[in-house]
Amino acid sequence: MELPGLGQPCSASSCRRLDFLPLKCDACEEVFCKDHITYDQHKCTSAYKKDVxxxxxxxxxxxxxxxxxxxxxxxxxxxxxxxxxxxPAQHKERIFTNKCLKSGCKRKEMMKLVCDQCHGNFCIKHRHPLDHDCTGAGRPISKAGYAAIMRASESNVKLMGSSTVSRGLLQYNGCRQYSRGNS
Structure with a gap:
């Protein structure tokens, strides 16, 4: 059973399909099926008004x-x-920004190479603890462990007063760590 009052035929001359959900072109205001609704597909003569x-x-x-x-x-x-x-001088991106902390070394790397023991950033040549005179405890410390040691050493500095603690190396539970004040 066909319902004569429902749907509209597609306005594209090659299609003329009866569409029950017709779409109206916002430029030429003709009715099209889903296959011919874009400006290019139905060669819309009014596309310049909307397609800017x-x-x-x-x-x-x-x-x-x-x-x-x-x-x-x-x-x-x-x-x-x-x-x-x-x-181009203003927008020059710096790729090699990670400077080696080994004294006398001027190399810069693209990626950070962080030592597991002292958490310093080094170049490929000095990344091993023996190559940069590592000040760590001799066994690797996880990032969480390193953060806990730094928090504890900061609280010790606050308790003792900054005048009694020398700047530089801090002793904490047998681990020698650099304080945050020195870079």
Missing amino acids: QVPVCPLCNTPIPVRRGEMPDVVVGAHMDRDCKYN
């Missing part, structure tokens, strides 16, 4: 005005050649 995109310069992130009929790629390319305010 403003390209953004990939270097300086500023919107580039494009007139009707101009190719956005050409306009953005011309902007990059003439008007772009991008300064």
